[in-house]
Amino acid sequence: MKIFLNKSLPKWIVLLMDQLVMSWSFALSFFIIKQFEFEEIMRGHFLVYIGLFGVISLITFYSMRVHTGLIRYSSIYDIYRIFSAVLVTSMVYAALVGFWVSPVHKIDSVNIYLVLLISFFVSATLLTLIRMGAKAIFLYLKRGGPGKHERVLIYGANGHSILLKQALETSEMNRFTIVGFIDENPNKTDKDIHQKRVYHISDLDRLQQKQKVDKLIVFADDLKTDDLKEFIERCVELGIKVLTVPPTEQWMSGQLSLTQMRDLRIEDLLQRPPIVIENNRISSDLKGKRVLVTGGAGSIGSEIVRQVLSYNPALVVVCDQAESPLHELQLEMEEAFPGANMAIFIGDITNSNRMYTLFKDYAPEVVYHAAAYKHVPMMENNPCEAIMTNVIGTRNLADLSLTFDVEKFVMISTDKAVNPTNIMGTSKRIAEIYIQSLNNLHHGKVNGNTHPYTKVSQTKFITTRFGNVLGSNGSVIPRFRQQIERGGPLTVTHPDITRYFMTIPEAVQLVLEAGTMGNGGEIFIFDMGEPVRIVDLARKMIKLAGLVPEVDIPITFTGLRPGEKLYEELLNEEEQTIPTHHSKIKISKVRKYSYDIVVNDIDELVKLNKTKDELQVVRKMKQIVPEYISKNSRFEELDLQTT
Template identity: 40%
Template sequence: MEFRTRLMTLMSIDSLIVFFSIYMSYFLLSASPMIPMAIIVSSVALFVFHHLFAYYFRLYQRVWSYASIQELSAIFKAVTLTIIVVGLILMVSFQGFFVRTLAITWMLHILLIGASRFSWRIYRDKKLINRDKQKRTLIIGAGNGGMLVVRQLVNSETSELNPIAFVDDSPTKQHLEIMGIPVQGTTKDIHRIVEEAGVEHIVIAIPSLSKDAMNRIFKECSKTEARTQIMPSVEDIMSGRVEVSQIRDVQVEDLLGREPVELDTVKIAGKLTGKTILVTGAGGSIGSEVCRQVCAFQPGKMILLGHGENSIYSIELELRKSFPEIEVITEIADVQDKERMIDVMKKHEPHVIYHAAAHKHVPLMERNPHEAIKNNVVGTKNVAEAADLSGVGSFVMVSTDKAVNPTSVMGASKRITEMIVQYMDTISETKFVAVRFGNVLGSRGSVIPLFKKQIEYGGPVTVTHPEMERYFMTIPEASRLVLQAGAIAEGGETFVLDMGQSVKIVDLAKNLIRLSGFSEDEITIEYSGMRPGEKLFEELLGKNEVHEEQIYPQIYRGKTPPVNIQVVFELVGEFDSMTAEKLRERVLDIAHFRVDRLRHLSVVK
């Protein structure tokens, strides 16, 4: 209905209600068939002032199919003020207030105006939405989040979900009704309620839910056959990125990890805003997310450096679209080419470098140790020395928990890159730091995409060992740590995130199977045996590196062990001539300080 037609319809209805209310009130209280002048004047005054106050309180602009307490409040104010003004007119003109007549008029006025408006919502709820075809839905959480979800589902003509019950752990909400929907128990009763009420769908509507609580609730939900989903975070809703109606499936990221690290935005902004920032490996999982988060701080220039043209092109397009005001420059280059690194640094003169370029796949690097050294060790040395020559302010290198007591070529190569970074900090004006991660959920080569593909193919899901455990973090969280480390760095540190409890890989596989809508009977788990270079348990800090105090919430600083950089430089000069087995033995010896020459350390910092 067009606005003008809608306006005329509502004004006509209101006019009839105004005249009906005043004359009905008079006839209810008076036996006389004659209508006095006071009543005639009252009806005209009611007509005029009702429309004036209706316009002021925007009664004709509201969408009544979504009417709520705010609309009822507007009706009350408009009608009450109209009656008060008419009463004052009667007092002045006729020396009488006609209290009983105006009181009944007020009641009829509110009743009929409210009924005319709320009937739209009643009609819409009852007629336009066929609840019989919707899935019976249990809402977990009867707080603000749950009410937002229910209101959206009830008001949506296209929703496939019909909320029929709440569960909430608050004892004060038990046996109550919220928006006409009963609270039927706590999260411990989920299985019972699903069975008794024929629930087909579950929505977890607690945006502030902790990871532990999410795990506990999801385990209860997974005991049923109902599909489980989760509402978006309040932050995403308020920012406009998503709507309440965009309920999504529970992801493995919702069940793993710990509460996210909060950034010191003031310090980070001081390092990044208006500055030239360079990211190596900018097309990778971590590198691309670092680019996104850096751009949120409005750098003056963003340099994307990477070897793979397709991935660099992809992140370039994304950043140009999301941050059109930032100058985004791409450099297709290989970190193994030292002269090219020097040229890039001199050309752009970056203030901060985030070095994320690396080979990280453990079994592949076991089979190709020379490539691990060329890309990880030589590449880091090249970028670090180029940064020093160009007077870069800060250099932050992405490392890994596999660098602690390494058993693989990849882990040992990253431990050696940490040595290079620590050494460079002692001879350069540039602040050099390293940041250690655990496993990053969803990154390329990680276990999550592998498990998802295996589930997609019908299984089995292969786990190397039933006792294997890993620390996990999300890509955005890993990238936040990189930014925060660069902001608080003094030089030479190795930063480590407090990653909470490690997670068994087999439990991760079971969660993914359940999240995919299968049972362990349908998708089986097979144990394939540990691969070369793998450990059952990862560590975040070696025994000689531990600082017990946090230097920032959830961030630790590792002690810097002594470094003999000479053996590292010798490795760089000699590794091409070594056999794969000899090279593997050599890098592990250096990483563990087992080489005879390391007995007489040339100690620095």
């Protein structure tokens, strides 16, 4: 059977079948007009009439290539070609009979025009029915005959939706029964498109009860609208699984591949309308520049590399100490940007000599500093390492940026630096304070003249601050997904814990935009949308997997982790914001810090860090950042000592 389904009829057989239908239709019409009086028919030059008709029909069908289409994939266009070929055959034949056969050969024993009229409808109908019947049989056999088919709804009622319907019906591996289309436009509902009913989105509950819909299929581009997200959440609540497909222009060879269909992910529901950025402005800022990205193998850093390369820089230097991820990124970028000039630099940002070599060899003009330790519980248990990377590593890079006259230094910070309750957030806040103080520096000494820096630099130090990014390494969503695959339970620290979320690409877009508009000293904060309750996120992910929360997959609460707080903030209470030309980006008005005071504090912090006395290190951190109050941490005792 499978071999049969993969075979197709030779073109000459299709042409022969069409001609047999055409000739039989003509003969039947001739007999009808002659009232089946066969003796009279044979004396009335029947063979001449049908022979001429057969020749004209053969030439017409062959010229119009009616026989070249695969019958199993017949479409409206193929039906149009059939009707056109039959019409042309009839018109040419009528002209030849009227102007040549009858007057020249004196043959006029039948009303040939009436014969042609009947023959036209009979042959066109038969040829169409044969193709549609063959297509229906093919689809039936391909689906394996009767059995369990997935009953699906297609979101939208337009040309793309029709193409999707046709692609699903001719798919070779899955078995779909198209229930119909569903749309919010009342002008389209309660009508039929391609023999399928268009339903209104308000009919979803009734459809689920009567039609037993298994899945809804949507185009991925449509997911960015809030109305569709609400509708999809209704589907999830009703137990209807949601599949997404790419836009039709991305279909391979014009055909939808089943590998391009995927289950809806929670990231699809959390993403917001696309961010509009000033590409021309960013391009003018980066085109032809030498750009350094630290932490380039990480989630944010690698996306910065991808987006920066699209603006045609002279060179992108990717710095990280993770060998394998760097190698994978290099292979990806060589394939995506074959002509790009990219250098891979393996190094630890805490190693000042290694970083000096990087700046000396490549002389970057723009630095995006994404290298950092970011996991809150891990840094709570290793505060000295957090200081080494997030504070000392940032200071090394910032000082070198002054030394080598970098134009812009853009630091990637976090919302956990606001009113910090943990080591990680506080270390990032100290790094923010340091680079802000450098921006106001107007003398030639950096770290006691450690580096050969002897003139005032014009380096602009800029900070960007945002919350969690979807799908980043170690984030909650990949962890939930793994727990669901294992059958649960999903572990949530607290029923009321909330977090802000943003996709990696949109976060990096805003980083590039903020870096372009920054004049130095600013802390840019991004519009993160509404905070999301993590337990609600867990329930939605379970439902998206087609499972029932607390029935198929339990949710357990494990308690807040060390340093973790319930709610993240983007501003301190003492801070205010200034709007920018971009609606998603605001500037935080923060306190000013003197470089001399800051550098003395950090020098003392570094000395304490070398002793590995964690209590003294954290006590100094609390002195530098007075709003740092430990939560659920062994360092809470230090707060009690100061009260």
